[in-house]
Amino acid sequence: MNKIVNQGQLEAPTVDALVDLLNRSGVPTTDVTEIKGRARTVAIESKLWGKAAAVASRHHVRWSAVWGEHRPPEIYVTAALAGVNGHLLLRTTVPDVGGELPSQTPYYPAANRPERYLHDMFGVRRFTDQPDVFLDERRWMRHQAWKADQHPLLKSFPVAGKPLDETPPDCEYVFVPAEGEGVYEIPVGPVHAGIIEPGHFRFNAMGEDILSLEQHLGYVHKGIEKLAEGRDVHGLARLAARVSGDSTVAHSWAACQACENAADVTVPKRGLAIRAILAERERIANHLGDIGACCNDVGFPFALVQFGRLRELWQRQNATVFGHRFMMDVVTPGGVTRDISPEHVTLLRDGIAQLRRELDELLPLLFEYPSLQDRLRTTGILSLETARRIGAVGYVARASGECWDLRRDAPYAPYDKVTVKVPHSVEGDVAGRVHVRGEEIYVSLDLLDSFLLQLPTGAIKTDFHPVKAACSGIGLVEGWRGEIVSYVALDAHGKVSRYFPRDPSWLTWPALEALIGGVIVPDFPLCNKSVNGSYSGHDL
């Protein structure tokens, strides 16, 4: 079973093999050492940008991210590809005026939105020489809040922006139409009934059957990348903690990791262990909350209340030990701000034992409850092929059998010293996603136990001394939603000149579009909850 399930990932080449493949396939590469971190960087010619993606995609390499960086008069574009043992960063440059780049979207559907975003932010136009591929040229981010020819992440654009008196309504966005007898459109959002963030969903439905779903996000664009420019690393860490509130630990860890890589700062072992404890606690809290919420969406509030209680107890312990229910701002460049006293180790371990006891009772009940499982099983199926094609990550991919997990595949300290089990399912339905998340709680509880038992002694942080030269680094962290890629460039004064956090939601929102075909309209909220993309993390 495992062999079949992991196929896609196991077929992918290692990073070094991928570089060889590129060289042999007519994409000459030059190694670049500028971006520090656990990833190899190679530069390629901009006209080979699309071809490199074609080669990689033929060999089951996963596409992970693309971002730009303005260093007048050029824009450095970097794409992250994931091989079986880690990441390869492709880098190229285009001029900042009239820059063009062959699109990678024909080979990687996941690249579509990030490339549109790249165009919105830097004005890098994409094109393709593939005759049968249609490239979407609609704006993706923040719609009409600035003019189409303004690109906020160019250095010439002011931080304060150029706000219009009134943002024009975004009524000219053309959704992909569906035609036919009895086909109708359902517009949902951007403002929703529940306490969630804004985002627009456009359904084409026939009766109760959904034919297609198109998302229109970007309503909560906060300009995080622009705000980061000019901050020192500590300010950046605080900002990163607010990219997506539910992933505060993971994002701040990824950003700090990038800074530390850039400036060659080594975090003490105890600091790293505490970071992992924070990250696993965050994972558990979110999994608990979402399992309950999924059940509530099918009218089974018993689970919501029970899991809400467990999550509350868990977060109260966070508050006691780390001073904040979501553990915000505990991860800081160079280490962590809070130590765990021996009494707190006992307290946390008691909490773990108690949670394990309660879950042993609750989870089997949910997984076997007929009227609940009737709703969750076979709803919103994301097949293994689709998950691979669209490059999904996190539990969404793992529930379909595509088992990427950075903690196991490209382990960063302290995960390099432990074995991380990666639960998966083959069904790819809502039940599968709920099940995988339930199993992941147990894995995290085991990890927590082992980290707490073998908590290294020593300092929890080291002083962060910026190097006196421009430098850049990459942070790669497995958040609870999936892989987070964080890129940080620092200038000679130790100030941030570029920060790009790639939330896993960029890769899981399209999964929602893909799995919704054939689902009935009233099951959409359930499918949405089971994927649970972050609006804030995506919109930046």
Place this chain on the structure above:
Amino acid sequence: MTGWILALVQTLFVVLFAPFLVGWVKWVKCKLQNRQGPAPWQPYRDLLRLSRKQVVLANTASPIFRAAPYVVFGVTVLAASVLPTISTQLPTSSLADVIVLVGFFALARFFLALAGMDVGTAFGGMGSSREVTISSLAEPAMLMTFFTLSMYVSSTNLSSAVAFLSAAHFTLAPSLIFSFMALILVAVAETGRIPIDNPATHLELTMIHEAMILEYSGRHLLLIEWASMLKLTLYSILIVNLIVPWGVSLTLDPHDMAFAALTVLGKVMVLGLLLAIAETVQAKMRLFRAPQYLGVAFILALLGMMSHIILEVQ
């Protein structure tokens, strides 16, 4: 004259009790989920709050949209007046028989569905379409149930039926057992409870009843909310007074009637308790399962009818 006054009192009693029943079910549900929960009289506060709120009307709303709340509430109150809740001797009982009662509910639903589509939002239309789909399947089962009952008691008048059943010796007539089972299934669907609809949901895309009334506010919403509370109460009274008719006053004696009022209160609250338990232990059904669910109700009703014809007609 006394009869008419008592009929008025009975109707008022039911209308005023309705919010409490809804609050009671909610309260029990909260207790079953280990939650604190609002007090059972919370719905009264909610209605009071709505009465103070301004009405917000869509530009596209037609007079139907504005008239619908009054029609829906009026018809439901009328239905409350013909139901033998406390006494079977009230003059209002001869106003309408059980088929007209079904008609009252259908009329209210018709206007609600029209109002849902009136403003032209996607959710309203969706809710109306679902409501009509469900009720087109529920109504035949309900009528079949009432036909069986009418044949059993030789009258389509509800008061006569209740009087007949409460005077008769306790017998386990198979036709009635099947019919009552069908009636309970239909009542759950018609009043929008789990597993067909979830009255507590905030998810527009999953709603049935709530989706139709999303555009309503202020006193309009008050009337519609109250009417739907009343509908739940009426179905509950119908079920308890047909299944366990004992306690309903067969005269117009004030003592008897006071006792009957207390009895029916107790019976309905016990039914509310059962409803809360049933809603807690199961999840909502997929929408496309609803026809199967109502199909079962219809088969049960049909079985009731057939067992009456085959086994009970001499």
